[in-house]
Amino acid sequence: xxxxxxxxxxxxxxxQVSTATVSRVLHEKGGYSKETETRVRRVIAECxxxxxxxxxxxxxxxxxxxxxxxxxxxxxFFARIIRYLELFFLKHQYSVLICDxxxxxxxxxxxxxxxxxxxVEGIIYISGRNANPIQESAFSIPIVYIDRKPxxxxxxVHSDNRQGGYLAARELIEKQCRSILFLRDQKKASTxxxxxxxxxxxxxxxxxxxxxxxxxxxxxxxxSVFKTVTNLLMQKxxxxxxxxxxxxxxxxxxxxxxxxxxIQVPDQVKIVGFDNVSISQFCHPALTTITQNTELMxxxxxxxxxxxxxxxxxxxxxxxxxxxxxxxxx
Amino acid sequence: xxxxxxxxxxxxxxxQVSTATVSRVLHEKGGYSKETETRVRRVIAECxxxxxxxxxxxxxxxxxxxxxxxxxxxxxFFARIIRYLELFFLKHQYSVLICDxxxxxxxxxxxxxxxxxxxVEGIIYISGRNANPIQESAFSIPIVYIDRKPxxxxxxVHSDNRQGGYLAARELIEKQCRSILFLRDQKKASTxxxxxxxxxxxxxxxxxxxxxxxxxxxxxxxxSVFKTVTNLLMQKxxxxxxxxxxxxxxxxxxxxxxxxxxIQVPDQVKIVGFDNVSISQFCHPALTTITQNTELMxxxxxxxxxxxxxxxxxxxxxxxxxxxxxxxxx
DNA sequence: ATGAAAGCGCTAACAG
DNA sequence: CTGTTAGCGCTTTCAT
Numbered sequence: 001x002x003x004x005x006x007x008x009x010x011x012x013x014x015x016q017v018s019t020a021t022v023s024r025v026l027h028e029k030g031g032y033s034k035e036t037e038t039r040v041r042r043v044i045a046e047c048x049x050x051x052x053x054x055x056x057x058x059x060x061x062x063x064x065x066x067x068x069x070x071x072x073x074x075x076x077f078f079a080r081i082i083r084y085l086e087l088f089f090l091k092h093q094y095s096v097l098i099c100d101x102x103x104x105x106x107x108x109x110x111x112x113x114x115x116x117x118x119x120v121e122g123i124i125y126i127s128g129r130n131a132n133p134i135q136e137s138a139f140s141i142p143i144v145y146i147d148r149k150p151x152x153x154x155x156x157v158h159s160d161n162r163q164g165g166y167l168a169a170r171e172l173i174e175k176q177c178r179s180i181l182f183l184r185d186q187k188k189a190s191t192x193x194x195x196x197x198x199x200x201x202x203x204x205x206x207x208x209x210x211x212x213x214x215x216x217x218x219x220x221x222x223x224s225v226f227k228t229v230t231n232l233l234m235q236k237x238x239x240x241x242x243x244x245x246x247x248x249x250x251x252x253x254x255x256x257x258x259x260x261x262x263i264q265v266p267d268q269v270k271i272v273g274f275d276n277v278s279i280s281q282f283c284h285p286a287l288t289t290i291t292q293n294t295e296l297m298x299x300x301x302x303x304x305x306x307x308x309x310x311x312x313x314x315x316x317x318x319x320x321x322x323x324x325x326x327x328x329x330x
Numbered sequence: 331x332x333x334x335x336x337x338x339x340x341x342x343x344x345x346q347v348s349t350a351t352v353s354r355v356l357h358e359k360g361g362y363s364k365e366t367e368t369r370v371r372r373v374i375a376e377c378x379x380x381x382x383x384x385x386x387x388x389x390x391x392x393x394x395x396x397x398x399x400x401x402x403x404x405x406x407f408f409a410r411i412i413r414y415l416e417l418f419f420l421k422h423q424y425s426v427l428i429c430d431x432x433x434x435x436x437x438x439x440x441x442x443x444x445x446x447x448x449x450v451e452g453i454i455y456i457s458g459r460n461a462n463p464i465q466e467s468a469f470s471i472p473i474v475y476i477d478r479k480p481x482x483x484x485x486x487v488h489s490d491n492r493q494g495g496y497l498a499a500r501e502l503i504e505k506q507c508r509s510i511l512f513l514r515d516q517k518k519a520s521t522x523x524x525x526x527x528x529x530x531x532x533x534x535x536x537x538x539x540x541x542x543x544x545x546x547x548x549x550x551x552x553x554s555v556f557k558t559v560t561n562l563l564m565q566k567x568x569x570x571x572x573x574x575x576x577x578x579x580x581x582x583x584x585x586x587x588x589x590x591x592x593i594q595v596p597d598q599v600k601i602v603g604f605d606n607v608s609i610s611q612f613c614h615p616a617l618t619t620i621t622q623n624t625e626l627m628x629x630x631x632x633x634x635x636x637x638x639x640x641x642x643x644x645x646x647x648x649x650x651x652x653x654x655x656x657x658x659x660x
Numbered sequence: 661a662t663g664a665a666a667g668c669g670c671t672a673a674c675a676g
Numbered sequence: 677c678t679g680t681t682a683g684c685g686c687t688t689t690c691a692t
Contacts, residue, residue, distance in 0.1 A: 005470075007669055018679045023671060031677060053447040054387040055669035058684045063384065073413055079404045083430055090437070095444055098428045100413055107420070114425055117383040140335075222612050249612075256614050279609055282552050282579075284586050337685055348663040353687055362661060385685030388668050 006047040015043040026051065057119060065095050066305065067115035067123045069108065073100045076277045077294065078126055081146065084298030085124065092306065094121075116141070122305045142308040144301050149190045155308060157300045157318035161191050164290040164322040165198025168244045168272040171288060173206045175270050175330050177242030179214065183225070183254055184246045186217040192246055195274065199244055214240065218250075225253035233261045241269055248273040248280040251287055255329065270330040285328035296320045336377040345373040356381065393449035395425050396635065399441060400456045403430045406607045407624065408456055411476065414628030415454065422636065424451075446471070452635045472638040474631050479520045485638060487630045487648035491521050494620040494652040495528025498574045498602040501618060503536045505600050505660050507572030509544065513555070513584055514576045516547040522576055525604065529574055544570065548580075555583035563591045571599055578603035578610040581617055585659065600660040615658035626650045 008026075012019040017036055024031055025040040032040075043049075057063040068085055070078045082098055089096045097118060099111035115123060123141055127148035145156035172180050182199055184192050196215075203210050213236075218228040225245075238261075245251035251273030255265055263269055265285060273280050273289035280287035300318045307313035338356075342349040347366055354361055355370040362370075373379075387393040398415055400408045412428055419426050427448060429441035445453060453471055457478035475486035502510050512529055514522055526545075533540050543566075548558040555575075568591075575581035581603030588599055595601055595615055603610050603619035610617035630648040637643035 008671095009669075019670075020672075020680080021678060024678090027671090033677065036677085050443070050446045052388070052449060052669050054384045054393065054449055055684090056671075057384040058382070058388055058668090058686090059670045059672085061684070073403065074406055074409045076404055076406070079409055083403055083432075086428075086430055087432075087437075090440060090444075095427065095448065097425065098416075100416055102413075102417075107417075110420060113380070114420075116380045118425065119382060119384055252612060256612075259614060279612070282582060282586075282609070283613065284589065338687095339685075349686075350664080350688075351662060354662090357687090366661080382685050385668090386687075388670090388684090389686045389688085391668070 006049045007052065008049075011040065011043050011047065011049055014047070015040045063119035063121060064093060065097055065118050065120045067097045067099060067111075067118070067120040068126065069099045069101055069111060069115075069123060070126045071101055071103045073098065076279075077275050077292070080294040081126060081298050081301075084295045085302060088299055088302035092302070122309050124301050124305060142305060144305045144308065146297060146301050147191060155304050155313065155316050155318075157297055157304065157320060158191065159292045159297065159322050160319050161194035161322075162198040162201075164274060164292075165195035165200075165244070166202045167198070167322070167324040168195075168274065168290055169199040169202030170205075171272055171324055171326065171330055172242035172244060172270055173202060173208065175242075175266070177270055178208060179211070179240040180208075180242035180244060181240045182215045182246075183229070183243050183250055184215065184217055185220040185250070187220075195244075195246055220247065220250055222249060222253045225250045226257045229254045229257035230260065233257070233263070238263055238269065243269060243271045245271065245273050248275045248277050248287060248289055251289065251329075252279060252283055255283065255285075255287070266329050272330060276325050281327070288327045288330040289325050291323045291325045293320050293322065336379045337382065338379075341370065341373050341377065341379055344377070345370045387449060391449075393451055394423060395427055395448050395450045397427045397429060397441075397445035397448070397450040397453045398456065399429045399431055399438065399445075399453060401431055401433045403428065406609075407605050407622065410624040411456060411628050411631075414625045415632055418629055418632035422632070452639050454631050454635060472635060474635045474638065476627060476631050477521060485634050485643065485646050485648075487627055487634065487650060488521065489622045489627065489652050490649050491524035491652075492528040492531075494604060494622075495525035495530075495574070496532045497528070497652070497654040498525075498604065498620055499529040499532030500535075501602055501654055501656065501660055502572040502574060502600055503532060503538065505572075505596075507600055508538060509541070509570040510538075510572035510574060511570045512545045512576075513559070513573050513580055514545065514547055515550040515580070517550075525574075525576055550577065550580055552579060552583045555580045556587045559584050559587035560590065563587070563593070568593055568599065573599060573601045575601065575603050578605045578607050578617060578619055581619070581659075582609060582613055585613065585615075585617070596659050602660060606655050611657070618657045618660040619655050621653045621655045623650050623652065 008019050008022050011022045017040060021032055021036060022040055025037050066089060068082060070082060073079055086096050097115060101108035101111060123143045125143055126146040143154060145154060147158050149156060169180060182196060200210055218224050243254055245254055251271050255271055258265055258269055265271055273287045276289045276291040280289045297320050300320060304313060338349050338352050342352050347370060351362055351366060352370055355367050396419060398412060400412060403409055416426050427445060431438035431441060453473045455473055456476040473484060475484060477488050479486060499510060512526060530540055548554050573584055575584055581601050585595055585601055588595055593599055603617045606619045606621040610619045627650050630650060634643060
């Protein structure tokens with residue numbers, strides 16, 4: 001194959017036209033005859049010409065790049081959103097620059113600096129459960145937030161967490177649970193608050209009085225949850241017959257802790273998780289859980305960002321519906 | 331904050347120097363007095379000036395971008411490699427453009443076209459277990475392959491799969507297994523072939539004669555593996571006391587299939603997986619597995635690519651050591 | 661130690 | 677329908 005990299009001037013020369021015409025053909029702007037078009041296209045194909053995005057971006061002041069900042073790409077839930085985001089923007093001829101912040105403020109700053117240098121036209125900020133206190137002003141670039149409500153006014157999209165909490169609790173109640181733990185991350189986040197209120201709503205609807213002792217706070221990693229649940233069992237026995245955990249990993253740790261104490265799931269205790277990541281389907285018994293629609297979330301965020309870039313949107317909140325996925329743990 | 335975007339000319343004017351000097355300060359090239367330096371730096375800081383990578387790339391013909399193509403970012407093993415790659419290149423002032431091919435040749439082409447337009451200086455191609463037959467020539471851009479041996483000469487890095495297979499089988503043998511299944515993806519891939527040969531080596535070393543019926547081929551998704559193992563159990567009973575699965579997901583499916591037939595792990599059958607993804611640590615019983623060192627893989631690949639870009643490397647194979655992680659399934 | 665100026669590849673306004 | 681040309685922001689050679 002050709003070693004030399006062709007530019008638009010080479011193409012113009014070879015096709016015996018001006019660079020303007022080549023550019024017009026390239027972008028299907030019209031204003032050229034059928035013959036010139038075919039001639040130009042043929043030369044482009046023959047040379048394997050590729051547009052130089054740097055030059056284009058410099059000239060047009062539009063990079064067609066957008067940045068995505070995520071706390072941990074290794075987390076399946078985030079990875080899924082990113083996947084759909086990429087697909088969405090590919091369709092719209094934008095490139096996506098993915099930045100894993102490792103929940104480290106310095107790395108995040110480095111990434112943001114880089115995104116600005118890359119002239120991104122917009123940023124999607126996925127904060128997830130572990131919201132960092134980032135600076136939001138001082139930003140002339142449009143930002144769409146996923147999963148986290150920023151302090152000042154902005155665009156953000158998130159699941160219908162309240163509904164999720166409600167569906168989870170209702171499922172447990174329908175399966176005859178009367179003492180339902182709310183096993184949650186100790187961090188305070190709007191997502192958790194919303195899930196809690198849905199859970200409370202379902203309890204109330206069923207005429208079940210919420211007990212303070214049902215709300216179990218813990219660090220959200222597997223080992224911590226396992227220990228918390230085990231301690232609970234040791235100290236107070238199995239005084240509950242249902243658990244709503246605020247994510248699948250916590251639900252799984254809870255499941256194993258119960259199992260280790262010879263408590264049967266779902267016979268003695270039923271469990272509902274949140275997220276519907278693959279682990280919930282491949283554990284034993286498979287977890288009933290709340291599905292967050294990552295595809296819809298990504299599309300809503302992408303749409304919103306594009307609109308924002310084109311000044312067709314100022315501020316808005318997008319709430320993505322969730323659904324109950326019943327498996328073996330209830 | 332300032333709304334206007336400053337460029338190097340603005341800075342030059344404000345600092346009463348030429349753009350050349352600003353550029354020199356920016357890149358610490360020397361050739362300026364202490365005073366000018368401080369003056370320039372102050373202006374830069376005050377304005378929040380950010381370099382324009384498009385212009386820089388255009389002028390220098392170096393984008394400082396590298397592309398990473400991956401079949402599925404949702405797969406934790408790949409996601410971990412990406413994470414480390416990002417970190418590595420961040421350190422080296424390169425941006426990483428991550429492309430999820432969805433194992434779809436068309437999407438991959440789109441991504442490759444985009445990477446070329448972005449003027450990437452190199453590409454890291456992670457093919458994983460599901461190698462696509464991609465075009466490798468017709469490429470003037472340096473490529474480093476991870477996990478897959480390309481047909482023509484190139485740079486590639488992969489785990490010591492043979493050693494992994496050997497360690498897995500030896501662990502099983504040491505724990506008194508004498509009939510050890512090799513549960514593998516039906517696809518033929520160099521990684522699997524290597525793991526197989528390590529497994530055979532360990533058997534031979536222990537004086538165990540390999541039986542054809544021990545090699546179980548199956549599609550690698552959870553449901554298929556579950557079905558395959560279940561069928562095996564139905565038809566031939568539990569004629570084995572150990573299983574070496576070529577990845578953790580398969581090992582997990584096997585574990586659950588055994589469990590469903592009331593076969594105890596590790597009492598009756600012991601299992602070793604491969605990869606050491608988080609699921610292997612959070613399942614019950616936790617899986618003994620072979621750890622692939624994703625960090626080292628990423629660093630080797632990054633190093634190699636950088637060297638290749640600077641013409642300091644032509645062709646080479648990098649083999650990354652693996653290790654045995656003993657947990658509860660053996 | 662510093663500045664002037666050319667030019668990277670492309671687009672778009674303007675001229676014809 | 678097509679061409680000419682200025683200029684996007686930056687680096688770098690050559691002068692001074």
